Amino acid sequence: MSESSPRATPSSLADYAPWPAVRPHTEQEFARLLTLLEACGFRGGSLALGHGRDAVSRETAAAFAGAWRRDGGQLVTVDWPEDAASWLRQARRLTLPEPDAWVVAAAPVGWIQMSRRLRHSTDWDPRRTFGFASTGDSRLVTAAGPDVLEGMRGVTADGGVWTIRRGWVVESGGE
Secondary structure, three states: OOOOOOOOOHHHHHOOOOOOOOOOOOHHHHHHHHHHHHHOOOOOOEEEEEEEOOHHHHHHHHHHHHHHHHOOOEEEEEEEOOOOOOOHHHHHHHHOOOOOEEEEEOOHHHHHHHHHHHHHHOOOOHHHEEEOHHHOOHHHHHHHOOOOOOOOEEEOOOOOEEEEEOOEEEEEOOO
């Protein structure tokens, strides 16, 4: 990582490889994420939905966007590539609408890079960010760096809930 960019180097990401492929969301995962957002007071509010450009992330984001809008919520959607020069344009688009919360559907490596850019270059708050199962990998937390993802929450494929605390992904039955 250079001092002028929060970009993680390919060699630093390789330390945590092999990275799992993003998997299609499950019905339990999807339902639990909507319930978690409601329990945290965000249901029906404004969200920024960020996702990778792989087919699975796009499909998950499209399904989520449809459900969120059906319930009257406002949504802005931003996608990003797995590899880019800086991700700054996408980070600004994700934070510019000043949403109530963020939802992420992405492969681990792309989310590492985007979260680092968000944390170092915007007023993004991981405590108001929620992810699908693919973003709840403990290697992702370590590779992103200290405090980048602290407080982010999400759901597991079987409908459990995870929270990032002190550099760990802590799973629980719910909030």
